[in-house]
Amino acid sequence: MTMMVNGVCYHVEQYGEGEPLLLLHGFTGSADTWRPLAPFWPDFRVMAVDLLGHGRTEAPKDARRYRIEHEAADLAALLDEWGVEQVNVLGYSMGGRLALAFAVWHPRRVRRLVLESSSPGLETEEERRARREADEALARKIETEGVRAFVDDWEKIPLFATQQTLPDPVRAAIRRERLRHTATGLANSLRGMGTGVQPSFWERLGELAMPVLLVCGERDEKFCRIAAQMHERLPNSELICVKGAGHAIHVEQPGIFAKIVSEFMTKGEV
Ligand SMILES: C=C(O[C@H]1C=C[C@H](C(=O)CCC(=O)O)[C@@H](C(=O)O)[C@@H]1O)C(=O)O
Numbered sequence: 001m002t003m004m005v006n007g008v009c010y011h012v013e014q015y016g017e018g019e020p021l022l023l024l025h026g027f028t029g030s031a032d033t034w035r036p037l038a039p040f041w042p043d044f045r046v047m048a049v050d051l052l053g054h055g056r057t058e059a060p061k062d063a064r065r066y067r068i069e070h071e072a073a074d075l076a077a078l079l080d081e082w083g084v085e086q087v088n089v090l091g092y093s094m095g096g097r098l099a100l101a102f103a104v105w106h107p108r109r110v111r112r113l114v115l116e117s118s119s120p121g122l123e124t125e126e127e128r129r130a131r132r133e134a135d136e137a138l139a140r141k142i143e144t145e146g147v148r149a150f151v152d153d154w155e156k157i158p159l160f161a162t163q164q165t166l167p168d169p170v171r172a173a174i175r176r177e178r179l180r181h182t183a184t185g186l187a188n189s190l191r192g193m194g195t196g197v198q199p200s201f202w203e204r205l206g207e208l209a210m211p212v213l214l215v216c217g218e219r220d221e222k223f224c225r226i227a228a229q230m231h232e233r234l235p236n237s238e239l240i241c242v243k244g245a246g247h248a249i250h251v252e253q254p255g256i257f258a259k260i261v262s263e264f265m266t267k268g269e270v
Pocket residue numbers: 025026027028029092093094095097157159193194195222248
């Protein structure tokens with residue numbers, strides 16, 4: 001379904017009943033990324049969103065509209081429309097950066113937080129500037145060479161090396177999902193929502209009182225390192241490193257990932 005919030009149209013999907021679970025995909029993903037996990041989560045009311053510039057959600061021409069503070073405000077408005085006061089939030093990669101921002105800015109609305117292969121941003125302005133420059137170059141490449149050429153390169157970056165050995169139908173589904181987006185949507189998502197654009201939340205991790213589950217893939221050294229550093233600063237967190245998995249654990253080992261999330265979501269319930 002389509003929902004208009006703060007002047008933009010979002011594609012959102014809702015299925016299941018029970019504990020509310022807001023799902024936020026990564027860069028080049030969509031709400032569809034979570035569909036294979038639905039059978040594992042019958043007791044959750046799943047709310048999956050196509051983020052700005054992705055899937056069937058609007059791709060504003062002004063990159064500033066994609067900024068993380070605006071997308072976090074959009075999430076709050078979507079929850080208001082749904083009449084959901086407090087929600088469990090699961091974010092993967094870029095979606096995890098947004099999930100963390102939402103938890104920092106709206107702590108009372110987040111019951112539990114799951115961050116898969118994500119980060120609180122970059123700590124220094126020097127790192128952020130270098131990343132903005134790299135993401136601007138990538139955005140221009142998407143606009144000049146097109147989404148297909150971008151996806152051909154993107155699926156080969158070292159971060160996704162572990163996806164090369166996935167079954168062909170799984171790889172084909174990831175590729176189809178990546179090819180669905182527009183050049184404007186992906187380019188402006190990088191410009192507005194990229195890792196170098198958002199503020200660093202490293203110094204605010206200590207504020208988060210809600211339970212936080214950090215999940216990373218054993219073969220994704222960079223984001224396992226980041227997760228371990230976040231774990232040291234978060235007051236109420238647990239860290240699970242999934243053996244043999246890479247960056248996209250929910251794609252590579254959906255059953256294990258779904259079980260980890262279910263156990264975290266129902267922990268402490270009698
Ligand atoms: C390559 C790096 O960062 C990019 C990779 C992961 C993030 C993501 O959402 C990718 C999801 C996917 O394609 O499966 C993405 C982001 O957080 O915006 C980054 O651009 C890196 O080494 O940091």
